Amino acid sequence: MTARGHVKVEKVAKLHGQVAALKGVDFDIRPGEFFALLGPSGSGKSTTLRLLAGLDKPTRGRILFDGKDVTALDAQHRDVAMVFQSYALYPHMTVRQNIAFPLEMAKTPKTEMAERVEDAARKVSIQHLLDRRPGQLSGGQQQRCALARAIVRRSGLFLLDEPLSNLDAKLRLETRAELKKLQRSLGVTAVYVTHDQEEALTLADRMAVFMEGEIRQIGSPAEVFARPNSIDIAGFIGSPPMNLMKARLDNGTPVLAGRPLPLRVKQQAGEIVVGVRPSAITIGEEGMPARVDLVENLGDNAIFDLSFDGGLVRARGPDPLAFAEGQQVAISFDAKDIHLFDAASGHRLEAA
């Protein structure tokens, strides 16, 4: 089995009448990769996944699986596995029949079918539930059943549309970890839709950030987190989001609230936005004077809302009791933690 599950999407656009659900996206997914489609609601993630599944046809562009053009191929013939947000289990069939259904459609011999169903059920630990109906399962068990129905195909490509969003918080964390392990052990390519950035950051090998029907950035979670290429993405990735402060350029040096920052860019003058992640802000005695407005105690760490003459910022600190509300402090951050963006275009400015 060589490198199955390579996906190439070329200039794919999807119009619904006048509405452009997808304005033209390009990406390449490597075999065995866990690829997340991340973005706010209505950004075109599900649309992209449906195009990959063949449930919809693109208005423009091409889709290739393992080098083969599948753009015109119906879902029925694409041989991809998909887990729906609602699970879409067949309520009139037992779990066993649900899992067996794709094999039945592929005319798999009876004995092999039985084996593979058992095998898939075991992989997601629902082998004791095979004779129940979906209506008799808990939400988590239904989710596993949907996963088993996908696994049993032995397809090289898994498509998942927010598969964890119907689970409660605790179960979601557990399942998330299991999902990643499962994908690794099966060695399949997974395309995973989510609007939860934490999910994308923890699960994905690489991710595409969608906004308004476009892909704004593609990269590993670490890359996107470390070097967001626009203000929009900087504000979207990370929790709490990056602090974004208005500033200007003076001879290539950013000036924030009257103070020059210790770095330079090629561009000489203009309005810019300075971004610093809450975790990169140090609260102490040195730096710009600030006042603690609010402390959000998160147990083993805290979010401090601070006001200084450049505006409001949020900082993450290790000790919730270190500073009290109303206290006068000073804030500082390293040059390497500063992100600069052009205020007009929103594009990232590289330090020179």
Added chain:
Amino acid sequence: MKTLRSLAISLAVLVFIIAWVFPILWSVLNSFKTEQDILAYPPKFFFEPTLAAYREVLFGSQSILPNVWSSFVISIGTTVLTMILAIPAAYALARLRVPGKRGAGFYILATQMLPPVGIIIPYFLVLRNIGWMDTYQGIIIIYLSFSLPFAIWLMVSYFEDIPFEMEEAAAVDGAGRLTTLWRIIIPQVKGGIAVTVVFVFLNAWNEFLFAVVLSGNTVRPVTIAMFNFVSVEQTLWAQLAAVSVIAMLPVVVLGVIAQQHIVKGLTVGAVKGGGRR
């Protein structure tokens, strides 16, 4: 207060049942009487039951067995044809975003409100011209024009209850459109189909007005054949009652068989909405 209210309700229900049951009871009792007992006044509640009336209407010179057969052929034919056409039509109407869908829904309802007497003459003329008077195909096709819209209308909501993702999942699983309809959709609307079958069958079985005009001596359903026992000189009450009991039998049998399905069919929305049972 509470007991008073429940007493009042019980009383109302009792009155209702009596009013509803009385005609049936009348038919059943009289079908076992002799003609003399029927005409006795005051009416006899205790009498020596006899099967004479049944013997006469089933095996006598005016046997209604051919008529029962006619009724069955017409009702089953109508039901089968209706379902064959209505299932895909209701599915399409529920799924496809066709222009004029709302209009179609209204038309379907409108046909149910149309007084049959308004169109019976054109139907009569058409059938006569194509030589389909007094034929099964003639009556069935006319019944179809009523039962089909009704059946489609009844079933659309059952199909609409099935989430579209279910079909998409089937497509991804490798099922074609027909397989999806047959293996995924139809089993989920079984209750709706049962309900519709019962209604369509009973409507055809009970139909009278069109049958009067469009049937003849070859095809003569039971509802019409009852008049064999009414003539200018006399009315054979016992035999008439026996025929009506016989005519009611399939209705009762069907009701009992399908009862579970009907109840399930009517509550299918509630069950599905509940998720876990």
